[in-house]
Amino acid sequence: MPPQIPLPPPSAIADPELLTVAEMGRADAAAVAAGVPSLALMEAAGHAVARAIRLRWRPRRVVILCGPGNNGGDGFVIARRLARDGWPVRVALLGERDRLGGDAAVNAARWDGPIAPLDLGALDRADLVVDALFGAGLTRPVEGVAGSVLEAVAARGIPSVAVDMPSGVDGDTGRVLGTAAPAAVTVTFFRAKPGHLLDPGGTLCGDLVVSDIGIPAAVLADIRPMAFRNGPALWTPPRPRPSDHKYTRGHAVVFGGARMTGAGRLAARAARRMGAGLLSVAAPEAVLPLYAQDAPGVITRALERPEDLDALLDDARHNALLLGPGSGRGPVTAQRALALLATGRPTVLDADALTSFADDPGMLFEAIIGPVVLTPHEGEFRALFPDLASEADRAARARLAARRAGAVVLLKGPRTLIAAPDGHLVINADAPPSLATAGSGDVLAGAILGLLAQGMPAAQAAAAAVWLHGAGARLGPPGLIAEDLPDAMAEAMARLATPASPGPAPALS
Numbered sequence: 001m002p003p004q005i006p007l008p009p010p011s012a013i014a015d016p017e018l019l020t021v022a023e024m025g026r027a028d029a030a031a032v033a034a035g036v037p038s039l040a041l042m043e044a045a046g047h048a049v050a051r052a053i054r055l056r057w058r059p060r061r062v063v064i065l066c067g068p069g070n071n072g073g074d075g076f077v078i079a080r081r082l083a084r085d086g087w088p089v090r091v092a093l094l095g096e097r098d099r100l101g102g103d104a105a106v107n108a109a110r111w112d113g114p115i116a117p118l119d120l121g122a123l124d125r126a127d128l129v130v131d132a133l134f135g136a137g138l139t140r141p142v143e144g145v146a147g148s149v150l151e152a153v154a155a156r157g158i159p160s161v162a163v164d165m166p167s168g169v170d171g172d173t174g175r176v177l178g179t180a181a182p183a184a185v186t187v188t189f190f191r192a193k194p195g196h197l198l199d200p201g202g203t204l205c206g207d208l209v210v211s212d213i214g215i216p217a218a219v220l221a222d223i224r225p226m227a228f229r230n231g232p233a234l235w236t237p238p239r240p241r242p243s244d245h246k247y248t249r250g251h252a253v254v255f256g257g258a259r260m261t262g263a264g265r266l267a268a269r270a271a272r273r274m275g276a277g278l279l280s281v282a283a284p285e286a287v288l289p290l291y292a293q294d295a296p297g298v299i300t301r302a303l304e305r306p307e308d309l310d311a312l313l314d315d316a317r318h319n320a321l322l323l324g325p326g327s328g329r330g331p332v333t334a335q336r337a338l339a340l341l342a343t344g345r346p347t348v349l350d351a352d353a354l355t356s357f358a359d360d361p362g363m364l365f366e367a368i369i370g371p372v373v374l375t376p377h378e379g380e381f382r383a384l385f386p387d388l389a390s391e392a393d394r395a396a397r398a399r400l401a402a403r404r405a406g407a408v409v410l411l412k413g414p415r416t417l418i419a420a421p422d423g424h425l426v427i428n429a430d431a432p433p434s435l436a437t438a439g440s441g442d443v444l445a446g447a448i449l450g451l452l453a454q455g456m457p458a459a460q461a462a463a464a465a466v467w468l469h470g471a472g473a474r475l476g477p478p479g480l481i482a483e484d485l486p487d488a489m490a491e492a493m494a495r496l497a498t499p500a501s502p503g504p505a506p507a508l509s
């Protein structure tokens with residue numbers, strides 16, 4: 001594998017906290033209360049955007065679209081700073097200049113160029129647009145002239161730099177209210193917001209830059225954010241200690257099916273590569289040789305009669321359990337899942353182990369008493385939580401599901417969400433599309449299993465496995481297939497093995 005690829009990617013080492021729009025307002029207010037003038041915050045915000053622009057482009061004709069609030073106020077700072085650096089700058093304002101208030105009015109007064117009314121003509125001869133129409137104050141759909149101008153920016157393909165958020169994107173949900181123009185770069189302040197990562201907002205943001213504007217990190221202690229961007233700051237991968245032996249590193253069990261044995265084999269390999277000390281595959285006797293093929297370190301256990309299952313589960317050394325990949329859908333799998341859950345031991349339920357409860361999801365949720373990770377993709381999610389499927393806010397959907405199930409819900413997709421029953425949410429935004437390959441979900445389930453066996457709390461194990469899955473995919477060979485992933489994920493994990501994590505992990509249970 002090419003050693004020159006650095007890990008983690010820059011996005012993942014950024015501050016992990018994600019602030020809702022309301023929390024960001026509290027952070028601003030706390031900074032001001034601590035003595036940072038709000039005008040200084042706005043100046044720093046405008047400076048950060050101007051700097052991001054200068055880093056990417058040589059001077060060119062730029063039009064700053066200013067809105068009626070403080071997002072527009074940032075726009076006036078950007079205009080002043082770029083003009084001072086010799087850029088040809090024009091400003092177009094939505095609404096009346098004399099209706100601007102507070103810091104925005106101060107910065108409009110400091111802008112000594114003309115201010116045109118916002119209309120389509122403002123885009124003529126523009127090589128670059130700064131979208132400073134609406135940020136945190138977006139309260140309703142963008143329509144009218146603002147909507148037409150943003151649509152024209154998109155249609156004409158004029159590169160856009162979004163201030164705080166592409167105007168029209170809801171900072172909490174990533175949903176578009178009315179219309180929004182895709183940005184080449186979005187510069188936000190202090191901490192990213194969920195809407196920067198959740199689609200469609202995440203895609204509309206383009207490159208995301210998070211700038212320090214002088215808000216002290218200490219304000220977070222009172223705010224206690226509940227959402228995080230996935231990355232190694234949230235969890236520490238288990239590392240073998242000198243005193244370890246295989247029994248102290250956990251004994252994971254994959255419950256495999258009679259058909260589709262490849263799914264269980266991939267999961268087993270991933271669990272072992274993540275460091276589980278022992279791994280047993282329990283499956284019908286006839287297919288055990290398939291599970292042992294090319295895996296002499298795997299322990300096989302015949303699972304034919306109910307007593308076989310009892311014997312396995314009675315042995316408390318089997319400390320983490322996985323059911324679902326290749327297990328087949330139906331009452332046998334459902335009954336087996338209930339037996340696993342009754343142990344209260346860390347358990348991953350994936351694929352068929354989820355859809356086997358489609359007729360009675362409540363039976364599954366009632367049985368959950370220990371740390372459990374459910375790993376549905378959207379279709380499996382619909383089967384378990386049909387009433388939540390209509391909830392358009394994907395993060396809210398995952399959180400409601402986790403609360404109802406009393407389990408960590410890992411909602412798979414291009415941006416995978418990990419929601420804990422206590423409301424914590426982790427958004428994974430770094431996974432490459434090469435993961436869209438058969439068996440990749442089986443590897444993920446096995447990786448979570450392997451981390452649980454080593455004692456990681458459920459939400460952390462889920463988040464770490466998802467992140468390593470993406471990091472492994474980036475390290476893997478061209479034409480990535482699921483078989484490549486367990487080894488590549490172990491490589492990614494090894495590259496994280498620095499002496500200490502960046503600090504205490506936020507309270508992820």
Ligand SMILES: NC(=O)C1=CN([C@@H]2O[C@H](COP(=O)(O)OP(=O)(O)OC[C@H]3O[C@@H](n4cnc5c(N)ncnc54)[C@H](O)[C@@H]3O)[C@@H](O)[C@H]2O)[C@@H](O)CC1
Binds near residue numbers: 028045136139140
């Ligand atoms: N101290 C702070 O609060 C800081 C705020 N900053 C900037 O301030 C922004 C937030 O400022 P505001 O709270 O003033 O909010 P915005 O500037 O985002 O928007 C508020 C204004 O837009 C109007 N509006 C909202 N949605 C509309 C729609 N769809 N169509 C037409 N008008 C609409 C509102 O009536 C209000 O007049 C942040 O996004 C950031 O850019 C930065 O200057 C950094 C410091």
Ligand SMILES: [K+]
Binds near residue numbers: 071131134164165166
């Ligand atoms: K904006």
